[in-house]
Amino acid sequence: MEELINIHVELPDGSRVTLEAPTDMGLSVMEVMKANELDVPAICGGMAICATCHVEVLQSGELPEPGDDEAYMLETLPHATATSRLSCQLRVNPDLDGLVVRLMPEA
Structure with a gap:
């Protein structure tokens, strides 16, 4: 049985949208945002x-916890914060x- 959860995304203008995401498909948060037509480039897929x-x-x-690849990428970002994550992970x-x-803005 499909279970849906809510993920809330704050947009650059400060408004928030709520997205429903199924838990049984193995999707990433990035994939859910892209499926809902949010502006997430996700160039590397x-x-x-x-x-x-x-x-x-x-x-x-x-x-x-972030994996090694994610942690390395986050260390290179000028806008990274203590709670930054890659939504694809x-x-x-x-x-x-x-x-x-x-x-967050791109580099």
């Missing part, structure tokens, strides 16, 4: 090598229900 899907996590439950699961992220 989710390989953690371009950082064009960079988000700042404003509110979340338990998130997995965050897999949709029930623990992400209520996640709030802010789209």
